[in-house]
Amino acid sequence: MHFFSVIRWIAWKDLLSEYRNRENISSMFFFALNVILIFSFSFSLDPVTIKEIMPGIIWVAFGFTAIIGLGKSFLIEVNNDCMEYFQTLPVPKGAIYLGKFLGNLLFMLTVEVILFPLFVLFFNLDILDQLLPLLLISAVATIGLSALGTLFSALTVQVRAREVMFPILLLPLSVPIFIGAVEATRGALSGDAFSMYSHWIELLLVFDVIFVIVSFWIFEFILDY
C-alpha cells in the first residue's frame, strides 16, 4: 500500500543518512556520557542518596539526550527545503510523521541501550534481575518521548529561535512521561514486585497511544498550514 511505502521511504532515507554519518549517533552517545559525568559531580554520591536519586539521574540524562537528539531530527528536512517538497507531495502526511517517528524511536532506543550498561558501571547498580522490566519501562517511555519530540521538532524547526523553543514546548508536555518513567524505574531498581509499579507502565502506555495518535493526526497541519 502506498501509505506504508511512504513510511518505508522516509525511514530508509533517515537510516541511510544516519549510517553515512555514523559519527552522529556516537556523538549523541558521548553527549549522554558527558551528562553522566556532570551529574555524578553535581550530586553527592553516598550510597543511600544515590539510590534515591538514581532513577531521576537516568531519566534526566535520557531527557537531555532526547532534547539534543530529537531537536535536530527535522533539521535535515529544512536544510534544503525538503519540508517544502513534502508539503507539495500528493501523499498522506501522517505517513511522513510515522516514518520520522520510527527513525527517531530507533535512534533513541539505540542510545539508551548503549547507555544503560554505563550507568550500571559508573554507579555500581545491581540490576541484572530487573533487566526485563527496565527495558520495558525504557521502551514505553521512549515511545512517548519520541512521538512528542518528532512532532515538536517538525514544529520548531521552522521557527526562529528553534534551539530554545524545542525544549520549551517539549519539556512541559513530557512531564507526565518523566513522572511515570521515574516512578516505575524507582520501583524496578528497589526490587519491588512488578505489580507494584505496573500501573505506572500502564499510564505510560496510555500516554503513548494518545501522543502518537494525536501527533499523527495533527501533523497534517504542520505540513499544510
Next chain:
Amino acid sequence: MHFFSVIRWIAWKDLLSEYRNRENISSMFFFALNVILIFSFSFSLDPVTIKEIMPGIIWVAFGFTAIIGLGKSFLIEVNNDCMEYFQTLPVPKGAIYLGKFLGNLLFMLTVEVILFPLFVLFFNLDILDQLLPLLLISAVATIGLSALGTLFSALTVQVRAREVMFPILLLPLSVPIFIGAVEATRGALSGDAFSMYSHWIELLLVFDVIFVIVSFWIFEFILDY
C-alpha cells in the same frame, strides 16, 4: 582606544539585538524553569535528600541553560556570514572575543539572577543570610562558563553537527567549574563559614583567569584559520 571601541561595538550590537528580541531572554528563562520542573519531578523531594542535592540541581540547571543559551551565541554571526566579515576586519580579533564574552556573561547572569528566587520559592530554600557568598559564587563560576562557552560556540558554529558538538566539547572542560561551583554552593547553603569553602572560589578564580586569557589569545585562530 580602538581595541576597546571594538569591544564596545560588538557588545552594543549584541545587546541591541537581544533587546529587539526580548522573547529570546524570556525563552531562556522559561527553559530553565522547565528544567527545574523536570528536576523537581524526577528527584524525590524529601527535605533531607533535597538539601543534599540542591547545589547539584541548581548548577545542572544553570549548566543546561548555558548549553542552550551560549551555543547559539555565534549563530547570529554565521547567519549572514558575519564571521567572514570579522575575518577580513583589520582589528584585533581578541577584542571581538571579549565583546562577545561580555555580552554572554551579562546574558547568563541575568538569567541566573532571575532564576535564583525561583529556586528559593520552589524548593523552600533559606538563603537570605548567604546571599552575598552565593552571588559571588555564581559570578565566578559564570565567568568561567561563559569564557569557555563563547570560545566553543565560535568554534562549533562553523561545524556540521554543531548542536551536539557544542556540549560535547564544552562539558568535559567545564567539569572543574561545576565541581567548584557545586562544592562552594553546598558550603554556602549549609551555612558554613565563608573561609571553609573559600578555597573553591579561589579555584574557580584561577580557572576563570586561565580560560579567559587562553581563549582571548586563541580566538585569533578561530577567525583566521
Next chain:
Amino acid sequence: MVATHFIGKLRKFEKWFGIVAGVLIAVGLYTGLVTSSPDYYQGEVVRIMYIHVPFAQTAMLAYSSLFLCSIWYLWKRESVVDNACHAAAGLSLFFTAGGLLTGSIWGKPTWNAWWVWDPRLTSFAIMFLTLVGYLMLRTFLDDKEKRATFSAILAIIGFIDLPIIHFSVEWWRSLHQPLSVSTRGVSIAPDMLIPFTLMSFGVGLLFTYMLMVRTQMLYLEHLLEAKQGRLLNEGQG
C-alpha cells in the same frame, strides 16, 4: 620541502625507537611479572601496576605531545604537523583507554568497584572525553585548514586538564594512589622500582615509535588524497 625533510627524519630514526622500546618492555615485563615479589597488602594483583601506570603516564605524555604539536601547527601551519597532531590524538586516546581499562580491572579487587568518582579518575575521564571530542570534531570538518586549526585550539585549551590529573591526588584527599615519585622522594620498593622504570620508559618509547609511524601513515594518506585530486605538486618538491 619541510614535509619531505621531516618525514625523511622520521623514517631514519623510527626503528631505533622501536627496537629500544621492545627491549625495555620485554625485560620490564619479565622482571615485573616473574621475578619481582608480590605486594605486601595487595598480593599478586599488584602486577597490573606494571601495565597500568606506564599506560596512564604515556597517555599523559601523548597528550603533552599533542599539545606541543598543536602549538607548533598554529605557529608554522605545516600540514605535516597537523598529521602529527592527528596521530598523537589517536594514540593518546588509545593509551587513555588502556589506562582506564587496566585501572578499572585493578579497582575491582582493591576498591570493590569498577569505578569511583575520585578526582584523578574523573580528570582522567575528562581527558578521555576531550580526546573523543577532538577526534569527532575532526570528522565533522571538511576544510583542511579549518580542521587543523580548530582541533589545535581544542587540544590547547584541553591541556588544562593535565596538571589536574597529575596533582589531583595531592590537592584532594583521594582514593587513588598518591604520586610515588615526587619532590618528597621515592616511595616504592627497589625490586619493584626497576621493572616499573623499565616499563615506564619502554611504553613511552613505544608511543614515540608509534607516533612516528602513524604520522607517516597519515601523511601518505594525505598525499594519496592529493594524488586522487591530481595535485602532486605539493609532496614531491
Next chain:
Amino acid sequence: MRFSQLSDMNAILGSSLSKSFQHYQVLKEVSVEIQQGECYALFGPNGAGKTTLLRIFATLHRPTSGRFEIMGMDGSRDRVKVRNTIYLIGHGSYLYDDLSVKENIQFAIGIRGWNPTDGEIKKALDQVGIGRFSRLRSRYLSAGMKKRLSIAKALLIRPKVLFLDEGYASLDERGVDMMNECIRTFTKAGTAVLMTTHDRGPTAEVAHRVGVLNRSALTEMTVKEMVAADALF
C-alpha cells in the same frame, strides 16, 4: 493541431489572486490563464511577488483572497489532487546531503509511489549533463549541478504543470541552453511551464507568452514586445 487539441482546458487559471504578508500587500487581484503545452515567462523587479505567485499556485501559500485552478481542479479544495499534477523547481534543492545523486532521485520519485528503473534515471541525468556524478553525495554538488538535478527529477516526474523559479539562475551559458532544451521537451509533451526570470535573452527562445509583475499588478505582452521593449518596468 496538437496545441489547439490540448487547450480546451486551462492548465493554470488564477483569478483575482491577492496575497499580503504581515505589513505588506504583495499581490493585488492578479489574474492569469496558462494553457497546456505553453511556456509563460514572468518578469518583474526585485520583490514584486513573482516567487509568491508561483508558491501560491504550487499550494505552498494560501492566497489572501481570490481562487485558482490547476488542470481544472480547485486549488484550495482539491489540494491533494492538484499536487499530483504539479512540480516546483524553486530556491530549495530538496536534497539530502548524505544521499548520492541517484539515491536522492530514487527517494524523491519513490515517495510519490513510482520506482523508476536505473536506466530511466540514468537517461534523465544524462539529459541534464550530470550522468557522471550519479554516485556522488549531493553535499558536494555545486549550485549549478543542483539545479540540473532538479530538472532531471522533473523529467522523471513528468508533471502536468511545472513551476520554475529563476529558471536560469546559477546556470552557466551551456546550462542555460540545456534548460531551454528541457523546457521545449516539456511543452512538447503538453506540460504547462510557468517560470520567473530576469534574463530576456534566453527567455525569448522558449517563452510563448510574457507577463510583467510590477507594483502588485500583472501586465501581459508577447515575446516580441518583450524583446523590443526598452525596459520592462
Next chain:
Amino acid sequence: MRFSQLSDMNAILGSSLSKSFQHYQVLKEVSVEIQQGECYALFGPNGAGKTTLLRIFATLHRPTSGRFEIMGMDGSRDRVKVRNTIYLIGHGSYLYDDLSVKENIQFAIGIRGWNPTDGEIKKALDQVGIGRFSRLRSRYLSAGMKKRLSIAKALLIRPKVLFLDEGYASLDERGVDMMNECIRTFTKAGTAVLMTTHDRGPTAEVAHRVGVLNRSALTEMTVKEMVAADALF
C-alpha cells in the same frame, strides 16, 4: 594622466596561485595583475573557482601554493595591513537581522574605527536607492536590497581594492545600472575592482579588462574580444 600616475604599483598581484580543497584542485598556477583604478571582470563556468580566487585575495582562504600582494603588501605576512585596504561583497550580506539598515551600517563601519555622520550614511544609501528604508530592520530586506546595502557600505569604506562576487546577481535591470554607476565611482577614485560575473552585457559597460577562468587556468582578453566572442568557454 591620472591613470598612469597611479599605476606605478599593482593594486592586486597574484603569482602562480594554486588552491585545492580535499579532493579537488580548483586553481592551478593562476597569475594576475590588476592596476589601481582598473575594473577587471572574471568570467568562467560554474565551479571554475572564481569565488575561490576572490576569497584568496580577500584573505579568507590561504592559497595552497603561490603568493599574492595587495597594494604592494604581502598577502600572508601583512594580512592585517592588507585588510585595511580591501572590501569584499560576496554571497553573505554581513547583516544582523534585528538591527536597522542604518544601525547595520554604523556597526560595520564603526568597528573599523570610523564613525560616519548621519548625512554621510544617508548620502550613500540614497546613491544605491534604498534611502527610504534606512530605519527598516534588515530582516525584511529582499535579496536585491541587501546587495544594494553592501554597495552602500563599500561607498562609505572607500577601500583601495574592491572584490565583487557575482556583481549583478539578484539585481533587477535598474539595479544593474546603479551598480555600474557605482563601479565607475570607485574606479574614478582609484579603487581597483575585481568582479566575477556571468552577464556579458552589463559587464562590457564598465570593465577595463576581462579574464576567463576555465579548467583551473586563466586566459585574459580585452572587453571587445569578450563581447565579440561566440562563447567564452
